[in-house]
Amino acid sequence: MPTKAELKQKATHIKLKVRKGDRVVIIAGKDKGEIGFVAAVSPKDQKVIVLKDNEENPDQPFPLNAAVKHRKAKMQGERSMRIKIPVPIHVSNVMVLDADGTPTRVGRRLEDGKLVRYAKKSGSKLIDAQVMEHKQ
Numbered sequence: 001m002p003t004k005a006e007l008k009q010k011a012t013h014i015k016l017k018v019r020k021g022d023r024v025v026i027i028a029g030k031d032k033g034e035i036g037f038v039a040a041v042s043p044k045d046q047k048v049i050v051l052k053d054n055e056e057n058p059d060q061p062f063p064l065n066a067a068v069k070h071r072k073a074k075m076q077g078e079r080s081m082r083i084k085i086p087v088p089i090h091v092s093n094v095m096v097l098d099a100d101g102t103p104t105r106v107g108r109r110l111e112d113g114k115l116v117r118y119a120k121k122s123g124s125k126l127i128d129a130q131v132m133e134h135k136q
Contacts, residue, residue: 014043017106017117018091019128024050025103028093031064035097039086047088065089098122 002010018024022038036052039061051061063086073080095103096119104121117126 014046016041016043016046016091017108018048018094018096019117021128022126023097024048024094025097026050026064026089026093027095027103029065029089034064036061036064038094040088042088045088046091048091048094049086049088050094051086063087096126099124099127 018038018041020038020041023035024038025035026032034050034052036050038048039051040049042048050064052064054061063084065087066084067087069083069085071081071083096106098104098119098121100122102121104119106117106126107120108115108117110116111125118124119126
């Protein structure tokens, strides 16, 4: 039989202040101070995957907070390689960047009957980022 606290935890809807496409700065961990964008959000685990823009190849951004996976060559002509895989980082270790590029906390308030996110430092409304669509 689950306890009352466990039932309450399951019933609450988890709402994160960070969304896919937001520009964020990492404030803790091995990549502290790096600026990137949120590629994926997991509200259940409260984790995000952060990628950094690649000027040389915009279609393949660099992963921040990456783990290195060693891939062995399967065939004779192939080479062994080290692949960087993005590892999820906890939401508390990133801060959303304001329009002027300063890290800020995020609040929510009612404007015109809709709940909008705003930057607590400047009080300005946060603009939702345009998320890149995958071409098929």
